Amino acid sequence: MPPQGLVSSYQQYKKDTDSIAAWLASTAKSCGYPSDLLTGGPANKPASTRLKGKARAEAKKKQATTTLPTTNKYIIKIKEFVPLAEFVASKREVSVSGSFIATLRRVIVARGGFGEKLAQHGAVPDELSDAKHGYFVGILEKVYEVLKPRVKIGLIDSSPAPSSDESDADDFANRFASLQVYEPSDDFLNAPDLERPKPLEGDKITYEAEQATSLEDLLVVVTMLINDINKIRARIQWIWSNYKDGLFDLAVAAIATNTAIDLARNLMEEVEPMFKDHGGLWKVLNRWYLVQMMMKGYEPFDLFKNDSTDNFNYDTYDIADGTYILTCRLISAFIPVIQPGNVPLYKDGMFGYYDPQSDRASKTGYQKFEEDRVLLMTIFTELMAVVRGIENYPVEDEFLRGIRELANTKQVSFYIVFAAQVFLDIHYTLREHAGKCFETLEKNLKSFDREIEEYFSFHINLKIDNWPARNDAMLREYQRKIRWILQDPGHQVKIKAYRQTGQTPPVSMEANRLLKMSPVLSGLMLYHFRSEIWDVGIALANAWGSITYSLHLYNALRSEKLLSRTWKDMDLVRTLLGDSSFFVGDAPGNLDQYMKKFCLQMGTTVAAFTKNRRGKVVLESRAGPRGIKDGAPVSLMFMDRYLRGTGQVDWKPEDIARIIDLGMWETEGSEEDGTLILGQIDDPEKLKQKAKTRRGKGSENAKLSPEQLIRALTFALQGETLELSVSYISMHRECWSLLRAVRKHCDPLLRELYTAAYMERETELCFVVGWIFLEPVKDRSTTLLLEARDAVDQFVRKEGTTVLGLLNDLDMPVEFVTEKNDSEAEL
Structure with missing residues (x-):
């Protein structure tokens, strides 16, 4: 239960x-x-x-x-x-x-x-x-x-x-x-x-x-259900209103929206079987619409008091909107045009054109309905192009999933009606800003494409056993998929469909219309590729040790107060991932600890750094090398579904509550007075409670209603957006370039102390940090550490903000503040 x-x-x-x-x-x-x-x-x-x-x-x-x-x-x-x-x-x-x-x-x-x-x-x-x-x-x-x-x-x-x-x-x-x-x-x-x-x-x-089956009993249940899903619907509108104001990330808004529809579907599936005894979904919604009309003071014959050809009183549009009757009617109209193997082609202008810059509030009921019809008819063709012509489309939202089911069953379910209504609501919330969603996706995909290309240029002659050739082949496949999406496979499906019917594709048939029209699919697509690049970046950094061992050196220089400036990219990564991802226990803070902590993290022994490594000297510790721990725990829970296509789709409230419990961010202030902010949880007592909750001992979210869960999930995802957006592939290249600079600067002294055998190939570059830490301490200082300081200081000044620059290009600027107690730069 x-x-x-x-x-x-x-x-x-x-x-x-x-x-x-x-x-x-x-x-x-x-x-x-x-x-x-x-x-x-x-x-x-x-x-x-x-x-x-x-x-x-x-x-x-x-x-x-x-x-x-x-x-x-x-x-x-x-x-x-x-x-x-x-x-x-x-x-x-x-x-x-x-x-x-x-x-x-x-x-x-x-x-x-x-x-x-x-x-x-x-x-x-x-x-x-x-x-x-x-x-x-x-x-x-x-x-x-x-x-x-x-x-x-x-x-x-x-x-x-x-x-x-x-x-x-x-x-x-x-x-x-x-x-x-x-x-x-x-x-x-x-x-x-x-x-x-x-x-x-x-x-x-x-x-x-026994389940009561009279119409009255059904209307009671439908009333409860629609009140519940209308609250979820309102929360979705809240999400996109805040997205429009720049408060939520596109991927966050999309995941939260699709999860909200999941929860609404879960509510509907328990009630919808009751509809069969009363004529099905259409008749039940129609009855409920009539009840609503009468409750608002209309007489039954008022239904036909208009000049429309379909005998619907569009003066009652707002009532119909709250009862889903018009959206159900439009979705039902798709069924006759669904034919096996064919893509229904909607001709632009057949029912007018949608003008997002017009004032919807001033429109009549019929004009609002015309907007609904144009948007749904247009998106229907785009969704059916995916259903009929693309087997491996990277992501699927609930609307696309519903259209796929509709094409197979010719049956209209309540959840597809709800998903379609949400699609309309998002457009009417964003209006002319809806186009920004694809622009954001396109900018990110092109950035990911460049990241991968730069990686291959950087590693053209740099290989390591821990990163086999199949990983590079996988990266090339990611890049191919990015370019495939940017070229719009659905566009090619529609061109083929026109040619099969002997028609010429219209000039107005623009590319990427599906992603331009669907903010949710654009957001899920962004999450798909962002999480893919994030996953590869973390694996790459762990295979080479680049970020971890560069941080060990940077931490030593900062702890010894030898650097005149901060390395902002590294400060960002360290803040987001936490010291536990880089150090065994607390971060070392003195010369006696740097080497010990470095060896523990590297999974080796101090004996690995002796001049004469003859005999059977065990160089590897039992623990083995320690990599960066997986972060973004809430976001990662959606990877199976939206990245690998294998995850759960039937989310229930208790599932979402457990996911939210994983989050390490909290809200402070309030929405009402504009003081709401997100901050990482650092209170020890709160962290203990979090750990207790993750072990299954009570949930702090166990009493939230579905729409409140969606609110909490949105904030939990938003807190992790920056961590998931950092280019760890670029950070790997930056850190490896730093280690190259340190080695080049310190090479004469390293040869003098340890002979030329201290490093035989560039893949051993991370060991340079160990050799620096190994130098005997003289007068509480080391010559190598001082030499390394000069190389790091010069590198950071010229190249220490590559990652921040990429984030800024993607409209995700990061600011730092200085804590007065320790003068450390904090995110």
Whole structure:
């Protein structure tokens, strides 16, 4: 069971209802109520299987000692609630817990008044639903009255059972909340978990309440569901509004958005099977749209009061927008044009043109619908080009995934409607700024391409066993894939589709339209290649030891106060990755520790640096070399899905809560007064709590709703953006160039002290740092360290900001401040 709080309104409601059924059935059974009278019967009877041949003979031999597995689940019919309650009430030894009564009241209040309000507005459309009107609430109220005398004294007030009349119109209207994000109070966040009644101890049966199937019951559930997903929808709009203002990275916004749709889909999948008995998704949404219209004061015949040819009243566009009915209608229109093997080609201008610079707020309902139609018709062709013509497209968002399912099944699911609506919302939030998303992606991809090319130029004659040729081949494949995406494989698919039909591709058919139109796909594509380059960069640095051993030398020079300037690139990397990635234990701070810590990190012994290494001298320590530890723990959790294409896609709230727990960043200040900032967690107590949480001992995010989880995930990802964006390939080249400069400057003295054999080939360049640290200490200083100081100081002055320059080119400038207590430059 997910932690309390990681559930939707409907899930809370269902858990409450099931717990009432479980307590009634379990308590009645313990008092002698026969199990066979639980008319719901076993919910999962074992299937009958007829064995043959040898298997049948073996089964007969075991018949005396083998029994069929017994069922462990019962469905309790709603009509049994009152008989069960009356049986329990007849037993004097039974007392009713306060948690049972509190849960019962919650369900009554949740349902109370719903049917009556529907009836008042003429929204109960058939005799069957009218006959069942208020039936379930009446059952619950009767159970309350029957069991109230058995309640433990002091556990419940003396007020009468809450009835449908207690739920006023304002409360009902609040169920249809507009798109707003409401932050929970501290009292709510710190409140104890909801307590529900449980089956009696020792009862191993799982009981569930029968699912009510009337239209009224369905509309209650749909109301809860749409309120929940509208909060998620509002959070997604918040993400992209902040992206537009420059507060969130594109990849962060895309991952958080797609995860939010995952969570919405998880909520929908539990409810959507109920739609089948009422005509499917379209009819259910249409009924709910009509209810919304009537709740807003429209009459049923107002639906047709317009001049449109499709008999839809576009004056009610804003109501339709909140009910997803128009988006569902547009997605359904795709089905007739989906043909096996074909790419549906949308002709630009067929339904007008989308003008992102126009003022949407001043448009009529029909004009807004026209924007919806143009955007969805255009993107549909682009998505279908991927579905029909590209087998290995690097990333897939929920919209593309939904179109792929639609093409295969010809069935419209609620989640694809939601994904399509989110696509529209993002465009209407960004308007003319939507084009920036592809520009950002394009700039990054071209930068990655240059990084790889510069790597091969740098290493043309520089090879090492720890970095085999297959790794270089993999890098070339990455580069080929980058260029393939920039050339737009979907564009070629559409050109082919036009030629197959004897048409000439229109001049207006621009390249990369899919990524230009889809900020989410652009952001996921950015994450895909960024994380790929990050992964390669860390592996490269570990194979060569370039960054680690350069930092050991830099740290020694800084600790001895020998440098006149800071190496900003290294300060950035050290701050982001932490000293634990480079040192065993604390960073060394004196001449006695530099060599020891260097050897521990390198995985070798001091004996490796002796002049005469004859005999059987063990040069490698048992621990072996230590590389840079994986960082960006939250971002890395999405690599399997968006980089390798193998990860989880059915994210649930408890999964996201555990991912957020891995984060090492926290927010300070508030959004409301503009003081919100992100900072790395450095408080020892908070770090201990983080470690405890990662070991599975409680989650600080266990009480967040889905939309609140998305907010927390967005900040957690944003905190790691800089770490994931640093060019570790470039940093490797920079550090290797530094070691070259140090070796060249110190070479005469190194030869004098250790002979020319101190380094036989350039791949041993990292050992230069060890030879410098090995020099005997004289008067608390070493000549080699002083010589190295001159080389490092000169190099840092000329080439020490290559990485920062690349980040600045990608519109990610970094600033440093100086801590007064130690005069160290901090990020």
